[in-house]
Amino acid sequence: MAPTSNPEPHASSSDGAGATAGSAHATAGSAHATAGSAHATAGSAHDVLVIGGGPAGSSCAYWLAEAGWDVVVVERKRFPRDKTCGDGLTPRSVRQLQDMGLAGALSGAHRYEGLRACGYGRQLELDWPAHPSFPSHGYVITRHDLDQLVAERAAKAGATVRQGTEALEPLLDEAVGGAADGLPACLGAVVRDKDSGQRSEVRARYVVVADGANSRFGRALGMSRRRGWPMGMALRGYYRSARHDDPFIESHLDIRDASGAVVPGYGWIFPLGDGRVNVGVGLLTVAGRWKGVNTSTLLDTFVAQAPPAWGLSPEAACGPATGGKLPMGLAVGPRVGPNVVAIGDATGSINPFNGEGIAYGYETGRLAAACLGEALSGAGAPALARYEQRLEDAYGLYYAVARAFVELISHPHLMQICIRTGMHSHGLMAMLLRVMANLMRPSELGSAEAAYLALASLGKLLRRA
Numbered sequence: 499m500a501p502t503s504n505p506e507p508h509a510s511s512s513d514g515a516g517a518t519a520g521s522a523h524a525t526a527g528s529a530h531a532t533a534g535s536a537h538a539t540a541g542s543a544h545d546v547l548v549i550g551g552g553p554a555g556s557s558c559a560y561w562l563a564e565a566g567w568d569v570v571v572v573e574r575k576r577f578p579r580d581k582t583c584g585d586g587l588t589p590r591s592v593r594q595l596q597d598m599g600l601a602g603a604l605s606g607a608h609r610y611e612g613l614r615a616c617g618y619g620r621q622l623e624l625d626w627p628a629h630p631s632f633p634s635h636g637y638v639i640t641r642h643d644l645d646q647l648v649a650e651r652a653a654k655a656g657a658t659v660r661q662g663t664e665a666l667e668p669l670l671d672e673a674v675g676g677a678a679d680g681l682p683a684c685l686g687a688v689v690r691d692k693d694s695g696q697r698s699e700v701r702a703r704y705v706v707v708a709d710g711a712n713s714r715f716g717r718a719l720g721m722s723r724r725r726g727w728p729m730g731m732a733l734r735g736y737y738r739s740a741r742h743d744d745p746f747i748e749s750h751l752d753i754r755d756a757s758g759a760v761v762p763g764y765g766w767i768f769p770l771g772d773g774r775v776n777v778g779v780g781l782l783t784v785a786g787r788w789k790g791v792n793t794s795t796l797l798d799t800f801v802a803q804a805p806p807a808w809g810l811s812p813e814a815a816c817g818p819a820t821g822g823k824l825p826m827g828l829a830v831g832p833r834v835g836p837n838v839v840a841i842g843d844a845t846g847s848i849n850p851f852n853g854e855g856i857a858y859g860y861e862t863g864r865l866a867a868a869c870l871g872e873a874l875s876g877a878g879a880p881a882l883a884r885y886e887q888r889l890e891d892a893y894g895l896y897y898a899v900a901r902a903f904v905e906l907i908s909h910p911h912l913m914q915i916c917i918r919t920g921m922h923s924h925g926l927m928a929m930l931l932r933v934m935a936n937l938m939r940p941s942e943l944g945s946a947e948a949a950y951l952a953l954a955s956l957g958k959l960l961r962r963a
């Protein structure tokens with residue numbers, strides 16, 4: 499196991515992710531030096547091409563560059579750039595940022611200590627739990643600032659980050675193709691410089707798809723989402739608030755549609771510490787259910803009904819709200835080809851329990867970097883194929899349980915019973931927080947771990963069914 503690995507049995511997402519770090523790959527730039535890849539074609543300029551410089555792409559590029567590989571990221575926007583998000587970093591994200599050497603850079607961001615869960619007239623303050631691998635705090639920081647930090651970190655480690663460069667389409671390797679149930683082989687991408695409009699080709703031995711939830715590049719390679727699986731939709735805006743430096747992020751578990759009916763999802767108020775709070779609503783859909791709910795109305799209703807102490811109102815809004823999709827539970831595939839892997843939202847890596855995706859972008863990027871390092875070191879396509887198994891080991895069962903949970907709460911009556919019951923017990927909600935934020939302790943069988951194991955047995959049964 500890698501020195502920086504995360505020991506959770508169901509969440510060993512960084513296992514091996516640092517495996518190539520420190521290895522003697524001072525051959526950066528020598529794209530053809532290593533045997534074992536079917537793609538060391540003449541004209542391959544880079545070891546790895548990463549499409550997209552968000553959390554997943556920048557993390558993957560950082561770990562590859564840190565290990566000495568020649569990696570280029572193409573990012574269609576220029577940093578700093580906005581990205582619609584709740585801006586909440588949980589301890590899992592903080593851990594990954596620390597591992598990338600960014601602990602100091604986060605010191606200016608708003609640090610918070612836990613979650614205030616609200617619902618049905620009650621509220622509970624739940625500190626982040628003590629954990630052997632994760633810190634007991636999180637941060638709220640705009641993606642405008644965060645994503646620039648990580649992209650710069652990757653560049654400092656040696657990655658080439660080409661901003662304002664959009665990948666238009668993959669360059670398919672017809673000579674190699676791919677397995678019927680996998681991604682096709684890819685020689686690189688046709689890219690366009692956004693300023694000059696000029697098109698060119700970027701070629702590499704390996705290609706990483708990290709272009710986010712809409713993933714046009716992934717779709718061009720044949721990726722698609724499993725329609726019956728849970729999917730999130732969310733809308734958020736910034737508001738001025740006197741409570742901008744609250745030490746807790748706040749979740750409201752009883753958000754209502756225009757008719758007053760409770761819907762599956764939650765409303766959030768995340769304090770940014772700079773005079774503003776990030777306010778949003780997220781909705782879960784399963785097999786198309788709840789698709790008709792208007793998230794703008796949901797957000798307006800949430801803002802109108804939020805606790806008065808936050809001072810939220812349409813007048814306090816800093817601008818219009820923006821929304822996006824949350825592909826979750828690893829619902830998007832296939833994700834591996836002979837020389838291609840997909841990471842982050844492009845493969846639906848968001849945690850269905852809580853809609854958290856930044857940590858899983860970092861983690862899947864790191865996991866892919868480990869597999870790519872092995873492939874580049876001579877093990878070739880079989881090493882890359884192991885990415886699928888490593889994802890399964892890290893998240894397979896946990897996400898199966900999470901999907902079952904989403905199925906459950908998409909029945910309003912059941913959801914209300916669960917939340918009403920939970921809101922009467924601090925212990926129960928603290929346990930649920932550990933399960934839902936994927937912060938269970940591996941070496942201890944506490945109540946959260948026991949509850950998870952019970953749910954996991956159910957998940958195993960469901961997966962067999």
Ligand SMILES: Cc1cc2nc3c(=O)[nH]c(=O)nc-3n(C[C@H](O)[C@H](O)[C@H](O)COP(=O)(O)OP(=O)(O)OC[C@H]3O[C@@H](n4cnc5c(N)ncnc54)[C@H](O)[C@@H]3O)c2cc1C
Binds near residue numbers: 581843854
């Ligand atoms: C409203 C909302 C609230 C959320 N709140 C939270 C939260 O509080 N905490 C949390 O952990 N997660 C949250 N998420 C989820 C989180 O935003 C994502 O999971 C995360 O951004 C995934 O990172 P990524 O790198 O996979 O994709 P992205 O962050 O989407 O990055 C993809 C990058 O690829 C670039 N790109 C796209 N196409 C191309 C192309 N063709 N060529 C070149 N570049 C391209 C994009 O410009 C972008 O920079 C939220 C999501 C939404 C929609």
